[in-house]
Amino acid sequence: MGGPLAGIKVIEIAQAIAGPMAGMILGDMGAEVIKVEKHDGGDDARHWGPPFIDGDSLLFHTYNRNKRSVTLDIKNPDDVERLKRLVQDADILIQNLRSGVVASCGIGPDVMCAVNPRLIYCSVWAFGKAGPLSKEPGFDPLLQAYGGVMSLTGGPEHPPTFCAPPINDRATAQWCVIGALAALQQRHVTGKGCVIDTSLFDTAVGWVDMSLSGYLLDGEPPARHGTASGTLAPYQVFETADRPIVIAAGNDRLFARCAAVLGHPEWSADQRFARVRDRQAHRPVLIPLMQEVLRTRGAADWLADFKNAGVPVSPVNDIPELAATEQLAAADLLRTMPDTGLKVAGLPILFDGQRPDPELATPKLGAHNHEVLGNRAAAE
Numbered sequence: 001m002g003g004p005l006a007g008i009k010v011i012e013i014a015q016a017i018a019g020p021m022a023g024m025i026l027g028d029m030g031a032e033v034i035k036v037e038k039h040d041g042g043d044d045a046r047h048w049g050p051p052f053i054d055g056d057s058l059l060f061h062t063y064n065r066n067k068r069s070v071t072l073d074i075k076n077p078d079d080v081e082r083l084k085r086l087v088q089d090a091d092i093l094i095q096n097l098r099s100g101v102v103a104s105c106g107i108g109p110d111v112m113c114a115v116n117p118r119l120i121y122c123s124v125w126a127f128g129k130a131g132p133l134s135k136e137p138g139f140d141p142l143l144q145a146y147g148g149v150m151s152l153t154g155g156p157e158h159p160p161t162f163c164a165p166p167i168n169d170r171a172t173a174q175w176c177v178i179g180a181l182a183a184l185q186q187r188h189v190t191g192k193g194c195v196i197d198t199s200l201f202d203t204a205v206g207w208v209d210m211s212l213s214g215y216l217l218d219g220e221p222p223a224r225h226g227t228a229s230g231t232l233a234p235y236q237v238f239e240t241a242d243r244p245i246v247i248a249a250g251n252d253r254l255f256a257r258c259a260a261v262l263g264h265p266e267w268s269a270d271q272r273f274a275r276v277r278d279r280q281a282h283r284p285v286l287i288p289l290m291q292e293v294l295r296t297r298g299a300a301d302w303l304a305d306f307k308n309a310g311v312p313v314s315p316v317n318d319i320p321e322l323a324a325t326e327q328l329a330a331a332d333l334l335r336t337m338p339d340t341g342l343k344v345a346g347l348p349i350l351f352d353g354q355r356p357d358p359e360l361a362t363p364k365l366g367a368h369n370h371e372v373l374g375n376r377a378a379a380e
Contacts, residue, residue: 001013001043001357002030002359003028003029003030003031003351004029004030004031004343004351005030005031006031007025008026008030008032008184009021009032009034009089009090009091009092009093010026010027010031010032010033010034010090010091010092010093010094011032011034011036011083011086011087011090011092011093011094012033012034012035012036012067012093012094012095013036013074013083013093013094013095013096013097013107013167014035014043014094014095014096014097014124015037015042015043015096015174015246016043016044016096016139016169017045017046017047017059017063017140017166017169017170017173018124018168018170018171018172018176018200019065019094019095019096019124019173020035020043020045020063020064020094020167021034021173021176022094022122022124022169022173022176022177022180023067023094024063024064024065024066025173025174025177025338025347026066026092026180027065027066027067027360028044028065028066028346028347028356028358029155029347029349029351031091032068032069033066033068034067034068034070034086034088034368034372035064035067035068035069035070035196036070036071036083036126037069037070037071037072037073037075037365037366038072038074038193039071039072039073039270039366040070040375041365042069042071042365042366043060043064044058044060045057045060045064045326046062047367048060053340053342054339054340056362057366058342059102060362061337061340061342061344062344064358065337065344065358065361066358066360066361066363067360067362067363068360068363068367068368068371068372069364069365069366069367069368070366070368070369070372070373071362071365072367074101074105074107075105077106080092080106081195082110082273082373083107084112084115084373086372086373087112087115087116087119088115088116088135089116090116090119091118091119091184092119092120092122092184093119093120093121093122094122094176094180095113095121095122095123095124096123096124096125097136098126098135098186099125099126099129099134100135102123102161109121109123110196113193113195116193117192117193118187118191118192118193119193120180120183120184120187120193120194120196121194121196121198122180122196122197122198123195123196123198124172124173124176124197124198124199124200125138125197125198125199125201126139126143126200126201127141127199127200127201128197128199128201128202129197133146133201136202137249138199138200138213140166140167140168140169140200140292141162141199142214143168143201143203143204144162144163144167144168144204145160145210146201146204147168147200147201147203147204147207148204148205148207148208148211148212149163149168149204149206149207149208150162150210151169151222151224152211152222152224153172153224153226154186154224154226155225155226155227156223156224156225158224158226159214168200168203168207169200169203171200171203171204171207172199172200173202175198175202175203176196176214179196179198180196184195185375188218191369197234204346211230213241217234227246228283231280232248232250232276232279232280233278233279233286233287234247234248234249234255234258234286234287235247235248235250235291236287237292237316238290238294239291239295239298240294240295240297240298240299241296241297241298241299241301241314241345242298242299242314243299243315244299244316245294245299245302245313245314245315245316246313246314246315246316247290247306247311247312247313248312248313248314248367249275249312250312251313252268252274252275252276254310254311254312255267255268255273256268257281257309257310257311258306258311260295260311261271261302261305261306261311262290262293262295262309262310262311264289264293267289272285272286273286274332277309280281286372299315301368303315306307307315332355333345333346333348333355333363334346335355335356335357335358336357336358337358337361337362338358338359338360338361339361340361341363344358346358350363
């Protein structure tokens with residue numbers, strides 16, 4: 001495969017989203033990724049549907065392109081030896097098994113880094129290596145709940161709300177890749193590999209970093225603000241006569257323009273609204289005044305006027321509307337999967353102006369056993 005990581009070999013012993021997404025990112029950038037799955041059913045995400053495409057779930061297809069699949073039983077000593085042979089010339093290993101499993105099966109970082117001292121061994125944990133929850137299972141909604149994200153999501157009159165995209169899984173995958181790439185650079189200097197640890201819990205705490213710091217500073221628990229910012233106003237969703245829009249007037253200059261578009265230029269001189277701190281303090285007064293005006297016209301008119309005035313504004317698109325936007329087409333984000341023709345979102349990165357294309361279709365379970373393990377297995 002081509003790409004900036006051509007020549008890098010990755011062993012992925014992972015399932016669900018976070019670990020496989022990390023492998024997918026590396027694969028999209030040109031690394032050779034060998035996905036190790038259990039014989040019986042493989043990655044659980046193969047079955048997380050509907051919808052299903054060619055026998056496997058859409059979710060599995062989304063995070064497992066550009067990989068080859070082999071099946072090994074990591075509880076079988078013979079298969080562990082086969083895995084060690086794969087690791088001998090690998091650059092990166094990614095695993096997201098439950099805490100204790102890698103050690104009990106003899107595939108932990110101490111063992112694998114002894115097999116290959118240049119190996120970068122990446123673990124994606126639920127709650128991390130230490131602490132009373134280190135052996136607990138972890139799925140994204142659990143970490144949104146435990147890590148405080150849900151407590152900040154939704155309106156003050158609503159219960160804590162789950163964020164639909166798996167934000168902890170996806171961001172943890174990205175942290176894993178960042179760590180692996182940094183360790184590759186370090187290896188150029190030291191000649192040695194590195195052990196990388198990431199967790200969904202660490203990622204979840206990262207999302208609420210300012211809220212946590214604020215609470216530790218003044219002891220005040222942060223409130224839920226619905227679609228609004230907790231620090232800026234106006235910086236939120238507003239209803240118009242026909243559909244919602246977002247206005248993000250994040251400084252005094254932008255608010256003055258916003259007030260002018262709304263037909264109330266005097267608001268920018270009002271001592272209650274003149275500065276960022278004033279508007280935040282008097283949000284309960286300002287927002288209803290703005291909302292009353294905005295309901296008098298449709299979104300298209302307001303969007304045009306705000307854009308002409310240089311005020312940051314956006315419609316609130318649903319997924320069909322996003323799919324139809326000229327911006328999505330111009331960004332050339334969607335890539336076509338080999339074999340199935342499935343459209344997927346590509347990496348949000350351009351290399352010399354080019355976005356990587358999927359070169360390998362999502363693998364069938366064990367499809368590459370003979371190619372990757374055949375000669376080795378026959379030798380046993």
